[in-house]
Amino acid sequence: MLYKLSLKNIKKSFKDYTIYFFTLILGVAIFYVFNAIDSQTVLLQTKESTYEIIKLMTQSLSAVSIFVSFILGFLIIYASRFLIKRRNKEFAIYMTLGMGKRKISMILFIETIIIGMLSLVAGLGLGIVLSQLMSLVVANMFEADMTKFAFIFSKKALLKTCCYFGIMYLLVMLFNTIQISRCKLIDLINANKRSEKIKMKSPVICTIMFLAAVGILSYCYYRVSVPDGTNALTVKELGNIILLGVASTFLLFWSLSGLILKIVQMIHSVYYRGLNSFILRQISSKINTTVFSMTIICLMLFVTICVLSSSLSIKNSMTANLIELAPADIELMKKRNIPKELQEEYGYTDKQLESSYKTISETLKELNIDEDKYLKDQTTLNIYIDPGLTYSTSMGKTLEKTKKMYPYLDYDSPEVIVKLSEYNKIAKIFGNETYTLADEEYMIIGDYETMTELRNQALKEKTPLTIFGKELTPKYKKVKNGFIEMSSNHITDGVIVVPDSVINLSKTSTQLEKEYMIANYKANDQKTKEEIEAIFTDEKLSKLYPDITLEGTSKIAIYDASVGLGAMITFIGLYLGIIFLISSAALLALKELSESTDNITRYTMLRKIGASNKQLNKALFKQIAIFFLFPLLIAVIHSIFGIKFCTYILETFGEEEMLASVSLTMLFLILIYGGYFLITYYCSKNIIKERKS
Amino acid sequence: MKKILQIDNIEKYYGNRSNLTKAIDGISFDVEEGEFVAIMGASGSGKTTLLNCISTIDRVTAGHIYVDSEDITKLKGDKLNKYRSHELGFIFQDFNLLDTLTAYENIALALSIQNVKANEIAKRVNEVARKLDIQEILQKYPYQMSGGQRQRIASARAIITNPKLVLADEPTGALDSKSSKMLLESFNHLNKEIKATILMVTHDAFTASYATRVIFIKDGKIFNEIRKGASTRKEFFDKIIDVVTLLGGDLNDAL
Numbered sequence: 001m002l003y004k005l006s007l008k009n010i011k012k013s014f015k016d017y018t019i020y021f022f023t024l025i026l027g028v029a030i031f032y033v034f035n036a037i038d039s040q041t042v043l044l045q046t047k048e049s050t051y052e053i054i055k056l057m058t059q060s061l062s063a064v065s066i067f068v069s070f071i072l073g074f075l076i077i078y079a080s081r082f083l084i085k086r087r088n089k090e091f092a093i094y095m096t097l098g099m100g101k102r103k104i105s106m107i108l109f110i111e112t113i114i115i116g117m118l119s120l121v122a123g124l125g126l127g128i129v130l131s132q133l134m135s136l137v138v139a140n141m142f143e144a145d146m147t148k149f150a151f152i153f154s155k156k157a158l159l160k161t162c163c164y165f166g167i168m169y170l171l172v173m174l175f176n177t178i179q180i181s182r183c184k185l186i187d188l189i190n191a192n193k194r195s196e197k198i199k200m201k202s203p204v205i206c207t208i209m210f211l212a213a214v215g216i217l218s219y220c221y222y223r224v225s226v227p228d229g230t231n232a233l234t235v236k237e238l239g240n241i242i243l244l245g246v247a248s249t250f251l252l253f254w255s256l257s258g259l260i261l262k263i264v265q266m267i268h269s270v271y272y273r274g275l276n277s278f279i280l281r282q283i284s285s286k287i288n289t290t291v292f293s294m295t296i297i298c299l300m301l302f303v304t305i306c307v308l309s310s311s312l313s314i315k316n317s318m319t320a321n322l323i324e325l326a327p328a329d330i331e332l333m334k335k336r337n338i339p340k341e342l343q344e345e346y347g348y349t350d351k352q353l354e355s356s357y358k359t360i361s362e363t364l365k366e367l368n369i370d371e372d373k374y375l376k377d378q379t380t381l382n383i384y385i386d387p388g389l390t391y392s393t394s395m396g397k398t399l400e401k402t403k404k405m406y407p408y409l410d411y412d413s414p415e416v417i418v419k420l421s422e423y424n425k426i427a428k429i430f431g432n433e434t435y436t437l438a439d440e441e442y443m444i445i446g447d448y449e450t451m452t453e454l455r456n457q458a459l460k461e462k463t464p465l466t467i468f469g470k471e472l473t474p475k476y477k478k479v480k481n482g483f484i485e486m487s488s489n490h491i492t493d494g495v496i497v498v499p500d501s502v503i504n505l506s507k508t509s510t511q512l513e514k515e516y517m518i519a520n521y522k523a524n525d526q527k528t529k530e531e532i533e534a535i536f537t538d539e540k541l542s543k544l545y546p547d548i549t550l551e552g553t554s555k556i557a558i559y560d561a562s563v564g565l566g567a568m569i570t571f572i573g574l575y576l577g578i579i580f581l582i583s584s585a586a587l588l589a590l591k592e593l594s595e596s597t598d599n600i601t602r603y604t605m606l607r608k609i610g611a612s613n614k615q616l617n618k619a620l621f622k623q624i625a626i627f628f629l630f631p632l633l634i635a636v637i638h639s640i641f642g643i644k645f646c647t648y649i650l651e652t653f654g655e656e657e658m659l660a661s662v663s664l665t666m667l668f669l670i671l672i673y674g675g676y677f678l679i680t681y682y683c684s685k686n687i688i689k690e691r692k693s
Numbered sequence: 694m695k696k697i698l699q700i701d702n703i704e705k706y707y708g709n710r711s712n713l714t715k716a717i718d719g720i721s722f723d724v725e726e727g728e729f730v731a732i733m734g735a736s737g738s739g740k741t742t743l744l745n746c747i748s749t750i751d752r753v754t755a756g757h758i759y760v761d762s763e764d765i766t767k768l769k770g771d772k773l774n775k776y777r778s779h780e781l782g783f784i785f786q787d788f789n790l791l792d793t794l795t796a797y798e799n800i801a802l803a804l805s806i807q808n809v810k811a812n813e814i815a816k817r818v819n820e821v822a823r824k825l826d827i828q829e830i831l832q833k834y835p836y837q838m839s840g841g842q843r844q845r846i847a848s849a850r851a852i853i854t855n856p857k858l859v860l861a862d863e864p865t866g867a868l869d870s871k872s873s874k875m876l877l878e879s880f881n882h883l884n885k886e887i888k889a890t891i892l893m894v895t896h897d898a899f900t901a902s903y904a905t906r907v908i909f910i911k912d913g914k915i916f917n918e919i920r921k922g923a924s925t926r927k928e929f930f931d932k933i934i935d936v937v938t939l940l941g942g943d944l945n946d947a948l
Contacts, residue, residue, distance in 0.1 A: 268811035272801050281793040605789045608750065609850070610778020611806050612771060 002103060006110040013087075019593060019679060020079050021119060023586040027072045027579070028123025032161045033131045034061055034575045036154035040135040041142070053564025054142070057571065064572055065164070068579050073168040075583045079590055080172050084108070084179060086594055091180070092188035105177045112176065116169040120162060127161070128153060141315075141567035201258035210255035216248040224645040245638070250295045252634065257284055257291060275611060275619040278602075282623055286595060293587060294631050300584040301635035301673075302642060304577045305665055309639075310646040311573020312661035315566035318488060322562055326486045326555045327430050329529070330375070330536050332517040333485075334360050335549035336382075339510040351547035357508055360517045363548055374532045375519040379425045381484060383514040384503055385414040386467055394496070395454070396463030402454055416513075417467060418484065419500045426518050432482045437499045441475040442467065444494050445482035449648075451493035452479040468511075470502050484516065486553050488562040530556075581668065585676035588631075592624050596684035603688040620684055628677045632669075696762075697857055697890045698724040698747070703756030705742050705913075716742040717753070718913035724858070729884040729891045731904035733937070739913040740894045741862060747892070748781060748860050749773055761857055778806050782851030782889075786863035788843045790835045796846045797831040803850050821849045824886070825879055841872025845879060852889055859883075861893040865900045877903040898937055902930035909936055916940060 010017065038058040091104055135152055220241045261284040265271050271280065338348055338356045348356075355363065360380070364371045371378065392399055392411040403411070423445070424434040435443060442465060446452045459474045466472075483492040505511055523529040536552040603616055611619075647658060705717040716739045724730050734740040745751035747758055749765055758765050760780055768776055782803075783789070790799050797818060804814045822828045825845050835843055844864060851859050861880075865873035881903055883889045893904060901907045903926065909916040917936050921929045 268815070272805045272811040272814050274805055274808065275802070277794060277798045277802060277805065278791065281791070281798070285793045601789075602791055602793075605791065606802075606806075608748070608777065608783050608785075608789070609803050609806065610774055610776075610781070610854075612774035615774075615806065 002106050003110055006107050006114065009087075009090075009107070010111055010114060013083075017083070017115070018683060019586060019589045019676070020083065021115065022679070023079075023582060023589075024076070024115070024119035025123040025126060026582055027075075028120055028161060028165060029127035029130055030575070030578055030582070031065065031068065031072070031164065032124055032127030032154075032157050033134050034571065035065060035157035035160050036127070036131045036152070037061060037134065037138055037571065039154035039156065040131070040138045040152050053561060053568060057564065057568035060568060060572055061575065062160075064575055065160075068575065069164045069168065071579055071583055072165075073171060075586060076168055077172055077175050078587070080112070080176060081179060082590055082594065084176060086597065088183075088188045091183070092185060095185050095188065101180055105180050108176045108180065109173050112169055112173050116165070120165055124158060124161060138567075141570065142563060201255075203258065203262045206255045206258040206262070209251050210259055213248040213251035213255060216244050217252070220245045220248070221641040225641050246295075246299060249298055249634065249638070250291065253291045253294045253298070253631075260284070275606070275615055278606065279619050279623050279626075282595075282599070282602075283626055286627075290591065293591065297584045297587055298631035298635045298638075300580050301632055302638040304580040304584070305635060305639040305669070306642040306646055307573050307580070308577035308668060309643055309658070309661045309665040311569050311577070312664050313647075313658050314569045314573075316660065318562050318566045321490070322488060322555075322559055325483065325488065325490070326558045328377075328486065328518045328555065329520045330518070330533075330552055330554045331486045332360055332519075332536065333551045333553070334363065334515045334517075335513075336515050337508060337510045337512045338549075348549075349547065352549050355548050360515055360550065363550060367545060367548075369535065374522055374535065376522050377429060378517055378519040379422075379429055381418060381422045381426050381516040381518070382512055383484075383516070384417040384419075384468075384505070384511050385513045386417060386511065387414060389415045389417070389465060389467055389496075391415060394458060394463065394465055394494075396458045397461050398454075398457040398463075402457070406454075415494070415496050417496045417498060417503070419503055420497050421500050423482075423484070423495075423497050426484060426516070427482060429518055430483070433480065435475075435480070435497065437475055437497070439499055439501060440470075440472055442472040442496055442498045443475045444479045444496055445484070446479045446492045446494040447481055447483050447490040448493045449490070455479045455494050465496070467496070467498055468502055468504075472498060472502070486518075486555070486558060488558050488565070533557075577665075577668065578672070581672045584631075585673050588628060589676045589680040592627055592680045593683055593687070596620070596687045600688055616688065617685055620688060621681055624677065624681050624684060628673070628680075632673065694725040694727070696723050697726050697728075697760065698892065699757075699759040699762075700747075701757040701759065703743075703746060703753045703758060705739070705746060705751070706754045715913050717746070719756075720910070720913070720915055721756075722908060722915065722918070724890060724892060726890055727884070727888045728906060729880065729904045730893070731901040731907045732892070732894045732910060733896060733898070733901050733907055733933070734910035734916075735896060735940075738910045740896075740910050743910070744860055744862055744892070744894050747858075748783065749777060778803070779854060780857045782854060782856035782859040784844070784847050784851045784859065784861040784864045786866035788835070788840075788847045788867070790843055790847060790850075792835050795832055795834055796827065796838070799835070799846055800831075800850045800853055803854050807854065817853055818849075821853050824882070825849050839872065840868045841875055844868060844872070844876050848876070848879065848883070852883060852887070857890065859889050859891045861891060863895055864893060865895065865897060870899075873900065898930060898933045901933055902926050907933055907936075909940060911940060 038061075041054045041058070094104055094107075095101075131152060131154070223237070223241055261280055264276075264280055271277050335356055338346070338353050340353070342348075343350075343353055358366070361371060361378075390412050391409070391414075394415055395402055395411075399411070402409075420435065420437050427434050437443060444452075444455055444459065446455065456478050459477050459479065462474060464471055464473050479494065482495075483490070484495055485492065521529050521532045523532055533554055533556050536554060603620075606616060606619075607613075643658070643662070700720060700722050702719050702721045703717055704715065704719055707714040707716055718739075720739075720743065732740050732743065742751065746753045747760075747765075749768065753766055756766075760776070763776075765776055790796075791802070794802065800818050800821065801814050804817065809817075818831075819828075822831055825848060827842065827845050827849060830838055830842050830846070833842075835846070838846070844867075848859075848864075851861075864880075865876060868876060877900060880891060880893075884891055884905075891904075893900070895901050904921070906918065906920045908918050917939070919929075919932055919936060924932070
């Protein structure tokens with residue numbers, strides 16, 4: 001009997017449930033798709049180095065899944081509470097007929113099970129179909145060949161999805177039972193009669209709050225979008241700014257809900273046109289009670305936009321960075337002239353110590369690797385350190401200020417010094433600018449922006465430095481762009497370039513710290529390139545010759561690692577972004593739909609006093625559109641500055657790349673958010689439709 | 694006198710062939726301009742169905758309804774909406790005011806639906822508010838008013854569009870006797886001063902006694918019709934009671 005009742009309830013209220021059901025299916029499908037990536041990558045023919053990053057990716061994806069399940073769990077519980085509230089009258093009838101609370105809970109219990117099962121089955125079905133598409137994306141991301149199309153089904157992901165959603169549904173049942181056991185019959189019966197009191201907010205307070213919110217927000221915007229130079233952001237301050245931003249967003253919604261009505265009311269020709277007064281009152285009466293959820297939805301949208309657009313741009317800018325930052329085929333690095341005093345501290349063996357006094361070329365000869373057979377364009381760069389020259393000395397007068405902002409930097413680490421002629425040689429290979437210096441001049445090369453900004457302060461002050469006993473002054477007021485180590489990112493925090501004449505050291509001087517050899521492979525095709533690569537890869541060098549302090553960084557290795565990292569970030573971004581987007585859109589849609597049900601009487605009344613269906617539909621459209629657009633608009637404004645901050649933090653460059661990823665984000669937004677909007681509108685239209693008797 | 698409303702042998706059936714309910718079974722009558730007609734009948738007699746048919750909320754099965762010699766049973770789409778918003782004024786038992794709007798805005802809405810200009814709206818709302826003595830409560834919300842005040846706002850909304858016909862469905866049904874009296878007196882006032890034609894459905898003899906003519910309906914048919922003529926309200930009330938007694942049944946418990 002109870003089962004029959006539940007089934008009939010679901011059938012009857014299917015209209016109310018459509019969006020809820022739809023969201024559940026989407027949630028399940030997405031959960032499955034991203035957890036099934038694991039099994040898709042297994043089929044790919046990938047290299048060792050990519051395999052490592054894939055392992056990291058699947059681990060991060062499952063960590064993110066836990067977070068996602070919290071969000072979805074919250075959404076499901078919220079939605080089901082919402083749907084229960086809508087059915088107060090029905091429960092009241094059951095209770096007056098003498099049905100116990102336990103039995104009502106049982107009805108809900110059965111309903112949750114039916115809906116849960118249906119959504120799981122449908123969602124998994126959709127997920128399995130979507131994950132076939134996803135495998136194409138995965139292959140493309142890892143730049144692996146999809147030699148043949150294989151139907152991929154991940155049992156692990158299936159079980160995981162069932163398990164996670166099973167727990168969520170159990171929680172829902174628990175919450176439902178608690179909610180039912182708490183309600184009183186009299187409240188249930190009167191639930192629909194209680195008319196909400198409309199509190200008009202004082203326009204003066206609203207204006208003050210609005211101005212305050214705008215003021216705080218502009219301060220936050222300013223702080224995150226101009227983060228460079230002397231007033232750079234610390235982590236603690238960033239936290240404060242986020243809190244301020246959240247609070248002022250809430251204030252903004254709170255004050256605008258009162259203000260907009262007041263302002264439009266003053267413009268009589270707009271307010272008293274058609275159903276405008278009705279629409280505005282509808283919105284403001286709702287916004288009064290939904291300021292909190294509006295804030296949450298706005299912030300979720302904000303996070304979605306930022307996460308999606310920055311994660312999508314990371315991969316692009318990484319590829320762009322690679323071309324710039326890894327121009328040569330190989331860079332070998334050898335620790336040189338290790339002082340005897342430091343041997344124990346760093347744990348070097350005697351042989352390693354001995355070997356460190358030989359150049360890279362000498363070492364290669366010793367290892368019977370014919371340098372000239374494999375390599376061309378070899379260039380050597382020596383790195384020197386002067387124990388007297390540390391980061392704190394080179395900061396000069398600006399040290400105090402910097403220390404206040406970044407107390408955790410290592411100020412005692414020695415500065416890296418190179419000879420001008422050697423730098424110019426590698427700059428040529430890397431395609432960077434070459435320089436000339438007078439005898440008493442020095443300059444600084446770097447590309448890690450946060451650090452170069454700090455150094456610029458000191459350079460502006462014309463801070464003189466004593467290097468190997470000679471006093472030098474800076475030639476430029478700014479750090480010049482350049483790097484000496486190949487990598488996938490801008491990591492060069494500052495290299496001091498001095499005239500050759502400054503450095504007159506013996507070959508065994510312990511002030512020679514490192515030696516680099518940059519070279520290209522002597523190869524015309526990919527195959528020979530890979531063969532040579534195999535000789536110089538890092539793992540091989542350190543495994544075969546443990547007694548030598550030689551390391552190699554190749555273009556191919558950097559490229560592989562960065563592809564994997566880019567893919568990982570993209571996937572996590574997509575996963576989180578889509579889940580956030582769906583959750584916020586579903587929240588809004590559910591709210592709007594239930595409002596429409598509550599408003600049936602109002603619309604019927606409007607129809608009775610002569611409003612046409614066209615007018616009513618237009619009013620409904622405007623009302624729902626404003627509700628969907630309002631939080632989106634503020635989220636978009638937030639995002640403009642948020643994305644600016646993200647690009648700064650992530651050091652991604654290029655307006656065009658950002659534009660591409662922002663447009664892709666917009667596409668997602670329009671598709672998902674817009675889709676929810678349209679569904680909500682058509683369902684609402686259906687709800688308020690005139691019922692012909 | 695001009696005939697505002699002509700009802701020509703209308704019928705309204707519910708259900709199917711095997712189980713047919715005749716809610717209205719051949720009713721015909723006319724209402725002249727400036728008349729205040731009350732329709733009385735027990736619950737289930739078909740009086741609300743009749744009102745719904747006149748207001749085009751419901752459609753008749755057979756027969757014709759003419760408002761100002763236009764057959765409204767033939768109206769469709771935009772013309773129907775235009776008819777409702779321009780020719781009719783509605784007053785309901787449960788007021789049907791929008792609780793989110795103030796009294797002023799509720800009244801203004803009837804005009805803004807017709808796309809009347811904002812300054813014109815203000816003029817007309819203030820004018821009707823003066824006539825119904827509701828100026829003080831114009832800025833209040835429905836939940837801040839008494840039932841009688843709400844019903845007067847609803848009346849103001851019904852007449853502000855200068856409708857040919859005002860339809861009132863049990864307007865005193867949710868009011869106490871004092872508010873009922875005040876409302877009915879304002880109906881009388883509207884009827885006499887601005888010549889509003891009012892058609893009111895009620896089952897309360899006291900309410901009906903304010904009308905100039907009372908039509909009694911029983912089982913979907915017209916049972917009787919009495920006119921106030923020159924008699925006082927008290928005499929008319931007694932006459933109504935006589936017919937109600939004759940009618941018997943449910944109506945007795947309404948007294």
